Amino acid sequence: MKRLKNLSIYHKVLTVTVSTVLLLGGFLGYITLEALNEMNDRQIEKRGVEMAGHVASLVAGPILVNDIYSLGEFIHEFRSDTEDLRYLLVFDHTGRLLAHTFPVSLPKGLRNVNPIPLRTESRIIALDSDEGAIRDILVPIENGAIGYVRAGITEEPSKTLIGKTTKSLLAITVAFCSLAALLGVLLARFITAPVGHLVTAAQAIAAGNLDARAEVRTGDEIGRLAASFNEMAQELKEKDQLRATLLNKVISAQEEERKRISRELHDETGQALTSLIVSMRVLANKAADEKQRELLLSAREVAAGILLDIRNMAVELRPTALDDLGLAAAVRKYVANFQERFGIMIGFQVDSGINELAADLSVTLYRIVQESLANAARHSGATAIEISLEMQPGQVLLRIADNGQGMPDGELERAARANRLGIYGMRERVELCGGEFLLESKVGAGTIILVTIPLKNKGDSHGS
Ligand SMILES: Nc1ncnc2c1ncn2[C@@H]1O[C@H](COP(=O)(O)OP(=O)(O)O)[C@@H](O)[C@H]1O
Ligand SMILES: [Mg+2]
Incomplete structure (x- = not known):
């Protein structure tokens, strides 16, 4: 049960359909074969009694006139004309064997298998022989007053027929099983394909694409x-x-x-x-x-x-400089002041044209420089920091790299749990502008912050 639980839906549907058809096929096959066998038994017995009765009515004459020769001729002929008749035995009213269809003598034990009764009904006995199952049918002639006939009828022809039927049934079951498996596969696909889409959409949303939708x-x-x-x-x-x-x-x-x-x-x-x-x-x-x-x-x-x-x-x-002189000048002033206060070497490279940025974008970039420098001074032990502000086609790139001690994996998550959210704040601000925030840091290898923000047409508002 546990294993079935862990199967994919696809295999579950397949298992259920195929096993249902197999069970159904087996069950129906069993019932059909039982019914066939029973019908066959009854049919054979009925036919045997009729046939023996017919022989009995025909041999009464020769017995009465004691014409043993004609009797023998007749039963031999009758036997060879009747396919499923294995043998005929004819007795007189005392139970003495008058004639039989065996070439020499009766097989051992056959004589007493179905003994001549002191009664007048017919009697059927089932035998096993070298030639398969045989019904030995005893029929009295004129209620036993003249004699008795015993006929041996083989089941083989009908058994062969039933065997053939069984084979056809098996073939049909196999065919239906394959069909069911095929339908199962289609059904499973039908069910699992949309579920698969759903899973994909859920994963996309989990990865941050809130526009992902399921079909x-x-x-x-x-x-x-x-x-x-x-x-x-x-x-x-x-x-x-x-x-x-x-x-x-x-x-x-x-x-x-x-x-x-x-x-x-x-x-x-x-x-x-x-x-x-x-x-x-x-x-x-x-x-x-x-x-x-x-x-x-x-x-x-x-x-x-x-x-x-x-x-x-x-x-x-x-800084009033930010509003009055633009981003480049404001950062330059800030950097000069910072260098003096903390004694850290700071290189600052800036593209001309940076002052053309929209006001709110300038503020965002300025705040990132501020927070990154503060972090480098507080946490990294760096002796040098490189800042570059680059105008690229369609975007602006800010890079701040320190040569400090870097941070171990999971440090940001630990800081966030302690409500120290400086870096998360930077990331949020960048993402609000539609930009990308990257932080690369390895213990002993310093920290690099990379920010790219797409440029919108001037006059467009960044961040409001
Ligand atoms: N430049 C850096 N070098 C080494 N570690 C840093 C650097 N910047 C940040 N960190 C580590 O990341 C943590 C989170 O930084 P931040 O989000 O700015 O919070 P806070 O500065 O308030 O601690 C810091 O506590 C520090 O351990
Ligand atoms: Mg900080």
């Missing part, structure tokens, strides 16, 4: 299954689109907010601090004594430190 070819259970599968896939796709839209909204809201805060820090807070610093310098110059002057100057130093922190914070949040 609905029939109205049966499998067709309905395919239809519900497609509905499910459609729902999944809509959910995914909704998720992307929401994510987009969240990202652009976040960018907008960062931009606003950054501007405010830079323009308002920065300006206010700058004028405070200037005023303190003026005040220091007009100080009453040296002690007051030093106090004012050191307060001015503190304010200048705060201004620097606020500028850095503003740049980290959203």
Whole structure:
């Protein structure tokens, strides 16, 4: 049963159809043969009794006149004229054997097989002989008053016929089995082909192609299954689109907010601090004594430190350069600052034309550079990083490679489980732009991040 369970549907259908036909064929064949045999037995006995009766009526005359010669002649002739008649024996009323059809004498034991009774009914005895099964039929002549006839009838001719019938039955069974197997194969194909399509579609969806659909070819259970599968896939796709839209909204809201805060820090807070610093310098110059002057100057130093922190914070949040000078300049500034802060050598190559990118695409690329540099500084121990931003036909390519320690297999999954989602975030942003995000990393061989994003016509919105 367990083995049947694990068979493919194809083989299940095949097994069931062929074994059903085999069973049916065997059963029907058995019943037919039994019936044939029984009918045959009855037929033989009926015919035997009739034949013996006929002989009995014909030999009564010669017995009465004691013409043994004619009697012998007659039974020999009758026997050779009757195909399935093996022998005839004629007795007088006392049971004395008057004549028989054997060439010399009776075979041993035949005489007493069907003894002359003290009764007047006929009697049939089944014998086995060298020539096969024989019915020995005893029939009284005139109720035994004149004598008795015994006729031996062979079953062979009808047995041969039944044998032939059996062979035909077998041949028919085999033919039907083959036909059933063929139909089984067709049925199995019919069932398994759409299931196969369904499996393919499910695998495609699992691999991320949410447009994959199963073919609905029939109205049966499998067709309905395919239809519900497609509905499910459609729902999944809509959910995914909704998720992307929401994510987009969240990202652009976040960018907008960062931009606003950054501007405010830079323009308002920065300006206010700058004028405070200037005023303190003026005040220091007009100080009453040296002690007051030093106090004012050191307060001015503190304010200048705060201004620097606020500028850095503003740049980290959203560099004004990105909006004012374009991606190349913004990245260059960021890289220079980063190099200084972490002491890592950074090479930056950029194609002219990169500044033509749509604003949101520029922001996405800038954020990827930011996150990748932060990761390299925090996790890799790298001493050098190479960044290139390349315009290619129809797409832009960003490559960031560090010479750090790389990461072991499964590191990203572990990080994601710990809610550290920097790399997943990058991937999401890239995929929202219809691009591709690749991360190659091997322990001891550094990490490379490769991002390609297709270009849309300018003015098209990337990511909203
Ligand atoms: N450049 C890198 N070199 C080595 N390991 C890295 C690098 N970038 C990321 N990783 C590993 O991948 C993990 C996931 O990174 P990320 O998704 O950015 O999350 P987080 O930076 O918050 O840890 C990091 O915790 C770190 O173990
Ligand atoms: Mg990170």
